[in-house]
Amino acid sequence: MSLSRLIADSSEWTFPMLERYNEVIGQIASNDFGLDTYPNQIEIITAEQMMDAYSSVGMPLGYKHWSYGKQFVLTEKNYRRGQMGLAYEIVINSDPCIAYLMEENTAMMQALVIAHAAYGHNSFFKGNYLFRTWTSADAIIDYLLFARNYVAECEERHGVEAVEVFLDSCHALMNYGVDRYKHPAPLSLHEEKQRQHDREEYLQSQVNDLWRTIPAKPAETVIETERRYPAEPQENLLYFIEKNAPLLEPWQRELVRIVRKIAQYFYPQRQTQVMNEGWATFWHYTLMNRLYDEGYANDGFMMEFLQSHTSVVHQLSFDHPYYSGINPYALGFSMMSDIQRICQAPTNEDRYWFPDIAGQDWLKVLDFAMRNFKDESFIAQFLSPKLMRDLKLFAVLDDDTQDELEITAIHDEDGYRRLRLALADQYNLGSREPNIQVWNVAHRQDRSLTLRHTRYHRRPLHPETTDEVLKHLYRLWGFTVRLEAVDEDGRVSLVGECPANRERL
Amino acid sequence: MATFIDRRLDGKNKSAVNRQRFIRRFKGQIKKAVAEAMNGRSITDIDNGEKINIPARDLSEPVFGHGPGGRREAIHPGNKEFTAGDRVARPPGGGGAGGGGQASNSGEGEDDFVFELSRDEFLELFFEDLELPHLVRTQLAKTTEFKSVRAGFTSAGNPANIDVVRSMRGALARRMAMAAPYSRRLRKAEEELQRLLDTSPVDEMRVQELSEEVEHLRARVRAVPFIDTFDLRYVNRVKQPQPTTQAVMFCIMDVSGSMDRARKDLAKRFFTLLYLFLKRNYEKIEVVFIRHHTVAKEVDEQEFFYSRETGGTVVSSALQLSADIMRERYPVSSWNLYVAQASDGDNWHHDSPACRDLLMQRIMPYVRYYAYIEITPDRHQSLWEAYEDVKAQHRHFAMRQIDGPADIYPVFRDLFKRRVS
Secondary structure, eight states, rough: HHHHHHOOSSSSOHHHHHHHHHHHHIIIIIISSSSOOOOOOHHHHHHHHHHHHHTTOOOSSSSOHHHHHHHHHHHHHHHTSSSSSOOSSSEEESSSEEEEEEEOOOHHHHHHHHHIIIIHHHHHHHOOOHHHHHHHTTTHHHHHHHHHHHHHHHHHHOOHHHHHHHHHHHHHHHGSHHHHHHHOOOOOOHHHHHHHHHHHHHHHHOOOOGGGGGGOOOOOOOOOOOOOOOOOOSSSSHHHHHHOOOSSSHHHHHHHHHHHHHHHHHHHHHOOOHHHHHHHHHHHHHHHHHHHHHTTTHHHHHHHHHHHHHHHHOOOTTTTTTOOOHHHHHHHHHHHHHHHHHHOOHHHHHHOOOOTTTTHHHHHHHHHHHHHHHHHHHHHHHHHHHHHHHHHHEEEETTTTTTEEEEESSSSSSHHHHHHHHHHHHHHHHHHSSSEEEEEOOOTTTTTTTEEEEEEEEBBBBBHHHHHHHHHHHHHSSOOOOEEEETTTOOOOOOOSSSSOOOTT | EEEEOOTTTSSOOHHHHHHHHHHHTTTTHHHHHHHHHHHOOOOTTTOOEEEEEEGGGGGGGOOBBSSOOOOOEEEEEESOOOOOOOOEETTTTSSSGGGOOOOOOOSOOOOOEEEEOOOOHHHHHTTTBBBOOOOOOSSSSOOEEEEEEEEEEOOOOOGBBHHHHHHHHHHHHHHHHHHHHHHHHHHHHHHHHHHHSSSSOOOOOHHHHOOEEEEEEHHHHHSSOSGGGGGOEEEEEEEEOOOOOOEEEEEEEEEEEOOOHHHHHHHHHHHHHOOOOOOOOOOOEEEEEEEEEESSEEEEHHHHHHOOOOOOOOOHHHHHHHHHHHHHHHHHTOOOEEEEEOOOSSOOOHHHHHHHIIIIIITTTTTEEEEEEOOOSSSSOOHHHHHHHHHHOOOOOOEEEEEEEHHHHHHHHHHHHHOOO
16 A cells, blocks of 8 residues: 555656655645645756856846846856755745756655745745735736836836946845835825814813913924934835935836835845744655655655755854854754644643643644744744753853953853843844934935944944945935944944045044 | 746746846956966967956945944854853954854955856957958958858748648647637537437437537548648758858967077967957968978977977078968968967078068968067067068058067057057
8 A cells, every 4th residue: 555655766856756746745734734835836947047046036037237147157156166056946935936946856855845845935935924014925026027127128228337336226225125114004184184183172172171261471482493304213224215315316216116125025034044944944854754654755765855854954063164153944943843842742841931832732833933923033932941952052242342252151041041032133133234224314404314323232334335335325315425323322423424524534 | 736837948048148247347357357367378278268356345245234343142053161151262363253143245255256257258358349450351252151041930841851849839720720610619519419418308309410510520620630731841041151251370480599488488378369369250260380490390389389499590481481381272262361470580681681572472462461579678680670661561561579478468459459440
């Protein structure tokens, strides 16, 4: 019986074989584990096409720009020299969900990639709140197509050069082109008036009638202090520029908007690397094991799979010559597996740390975790003491006022909380990237734009790149731009200005 | 649930445009690198691209980021000996454990950005805005050559040229089109027949009628031929006359005792450049190497550059030999002739007028371009003076003096720069 279920025992894949794998994996994923996915569109591509896909940061169709060419040249070089293997897959957050499979992969790899991308990542894209909030999977391909055509049209009309330098400037601020919070929809004029009216009435109703009898003071002369514009600091620099830059042409505003939209599309991915990869890795591991248990795959398949899986989730220790930080696959996979363990076989320690989930249905808990967290909060919530011990995590404090580094916490009872918070902070985009916001526009004077960088833990901006970025910003704004830094005591100092003010120097 | 799409046959060079843009943008830097890369190449080593170094700094894309300094706490795995409160010295270089988590974007740090230009890209950049002077294709040969070029498809041709895919595609479309009206009626008739058979009582007459119609329609559909002569498509080839684009380049080098290793090397580089340049303009190019001291000899590349043989100098011997070879092997009607001569100008005194006459009478009328470089730091000698007479009379004669490796590229560009007329 079990023999007849075996899908293949060859390492060469064929299309019917892939379809069979996909069918079986899909059934297990949705029936046994309840994964909710977009429909899949699985595309087989060559290594060369994979490099193309790579260099356009995973967008299936990007507009033309030299930086993608640079990326391509770099990828090609590394690949040719054998310094880098290509990823086995690329998956795109779209509806239908597009997954690229490389033709060089063995049959096992294709099955693994189908499980990983077409069911793992796919269900994450569909379920996680950040993706649900910020991306519309069904529209992205159309939007990219629009962007590509629009950029091409602009190039035709205004010259390749002009478009290119403008895009350069937008790219420099790309990370500051995202909304971090959903803003409520702006009120219509009618609603606004209605509310104002209601508020007035309510306030009036609170006023004691006696106050009316007090004689009015002569009106004081009000000193007109110039109000700042924008009234509140704005964090979305590109949005602010699109709406407020005085000199931009309409097509330039549209380009700013395109870059901004694409940045926003990638924003969730930047915040869920550990979770997204961990989730997909956890599911390919679970699904492949189920394939084997039910007789769809044989021993050879499984050995090959385990070999590849373990190398993906391997974490080098900090003193290894090739160590380059924490491997998101390893961390994510360990955490997902650990949650499963806590649900299924909790220890007393787990019961103390995770009273809510210990002993619960692991599928529900994992699903909840996948839907409602991002890397930062996920780690802060679910990193268990056992895992910290397994990974032998430790925290190193690097303070430029001290001569030496300090080990502030290790994987012991005193250190768990601090480790967990520090690790979560490491994945917090808000602290990883400098916090720079639009502070003021001198709209009655020289129209200069002032940004403020609120320092986090006294970390300064990188001096070289900052000036370069200011030049780009100047190109977009068209008038003087200034960058000020605010330290923890609230003192403000000027960091950079473009064009440089000669009088001040 | 899932759709599989085979994209392997789609166009692969999606990024080609972006690559070109990249090269265009950094043309300045790349060109500089190309010029440097030119040194130390063999004359026939041209079928490779070239590795190009650009300082990574020049093509970085700046973004706001944190610089070193401030207070940061990083988490690392694999603790072996530390306990809380330990203090360790800052690792040298500031990075290491302190950097934690944030790898540099390029992964390359401050290293140069190295990449490979394809041969075409390389030469394109290198020979940009140079041209062959006086390139007039006179006497486009009675023996015009033809080149067979594909030109779409035709509906008539010889059987060897049938394009099977096109033909079958056409046949399929025709079959569908021709059978369509019958198929539609057939489907309706079958449906109705089925419906009649399902209802009781069965209307025998109508059933009979319908069955016949179904039978009839099936026959009609079957009668549409699978493939018809009408469907056949042939690959169409047309012949385009090709202008003769073949050239021969004569490299004449003086190997007398006064030409030392360094001077030969300079000559070699110059020849290499010229060869590459001609190669771009002509489909087929031959090189004739002639070396001379008091007697001239035609040799192969190896011997040309590396053999050690010295003696006095009689330049006219080489010119004589060149003229002979031209007459015998390279008729002007089908060959474009180029001559490059390198010498230190130290000729036997009475030979120089002979050189001038040989050039005027037997060589200059036939060649497209004659470039003479004199590799000497010294003052010119008799040969230069004799050649100046030639120059005065022939526009396609050029002579320059080269002193060191740095001169080669400028001199070359000067000789072949695009002249706005």
